[in-house]
Amino acid sequence: DAGVIQSPRHEVTEMGQEVTLRCKPISGHNSLFWYRQTMMRGLELLIYFNNNVPIDDSGMPEDRFSAKMPNASFSTLKIQPSEPRDSAVYFCASSRDIHSNYGYTFGSGTRLTVV
Amino acid sequence: KNEVEQSPQNLTAQEGEFITINCSYSVGISALHWLQQHPGGGIVSLFMLSSGKKKHGRLIATINIQEKHSSLHITASHPRDSAVYICAVSNYQLIWGAGTKLIIKP
Numbered sequence: 001d002a003g004v005i006q007s008p009r010h011e012v013t014e015m016g017q018e019v020t021l022r023c024k025p026i027s028g029h030n031s032l033f034w035y036r037q038t039m040m041r042g043l044e045l046l047i048y049f050n051n052n053v054p055i056d057d058s059g060m061p062e063d064r065f066s067a068k069m070p071n072a073s074f075s076t077l078k079i080q081p082s083e084p085r086d087s088a089v090y091f092c093a094s095s096r097d098i099h100s101n102y103g104y105t106f107g108s109g110t111r112l113t114v115v
Numbered sequence: 116k117n118e119v120e121q122s123p124q125n126l127t128a129q130e131g132e133f134i135t136i137n138c139s140y141s142v143g144i145s146a147l148h149w150l151q152q153h154p155g156g157g158i159v160s161l162f163m164l165s166s167g168k169k170k171h172g173r174l175i176a177t178i179n180i181q182e183k184h185s186s187l188h189i190t191a192s193h194p195r196d197s198a199v200y201i202c203a204v205s206n207y208q209l210i211w212g213a214g215t216k217l218i219i220k221p
Contacts, residue, residue: 033209042211042213042214043201043211045209089156091158093158103148103160103163104148104150104160104209105160106150106157106158106159106160108156108157109156109157109158111156
């Protein structure tokens with residue numbers, strides 16, 4: 001298995017633009033998590049899905065952020081409009097179940113810079 | 116008070132030294148995770164524990180459920196072990212510690 005695949009690896013965009021981050025979880029993993037990492041706040045859980053259904057999006061910072069999981073093999077995190085304070089590394093992780101009893105596998109992350 | 120506390124925050128040691136990183140938590144958990152993040156940024160899951168002890172190569176992780184405490188040990192440390200080591204506990208989601216930045220000098 002190729003692991004959790006995130007794209008792009010790096011994204012530089014101008015303030016006000018729409019940004020879409022993509023994630024392909026490991027086949028057979030039922031839970032998918034989006035995290036954001038900054039120096040100031042460390043790792044923050046933004047949203048997680050179980051069986052393609054969003055379970056908890058309380059970590060999503062603002063209405064500018066939205067996430068979808070249209071099928072078991074693909075998820076997107078969208079920021080519209082983007083702001084400089086959204087600059088961070090965004091990680092996607094998947095696990096076999098929502099209780100993470102089988103551990104997590106992380107993607108390599110997307111480094112987002114909003115200028 | 117944070118729900119997951121790690122110590123130390125920073126640790127610098129010489130190659131070959133035995134390393135211990137500690138993690139204490141205050142919530143009920145289904146499992147505890149140790150993860151490693153290298154300077155390049157990728158996060159790798161090292162261990163998932165719900166009891167006892169696990170060993171992978173030079174890495175050993177232990178957990179004491181009654182005391183709500185876990186330790187990560189590195190034997191015969193090497194400069195390539197330099198990374199941030201993160202403790203996280205899970206119930207329905209991961210609750211992260213702040214991480215321990217480890218530097219091993221040759």
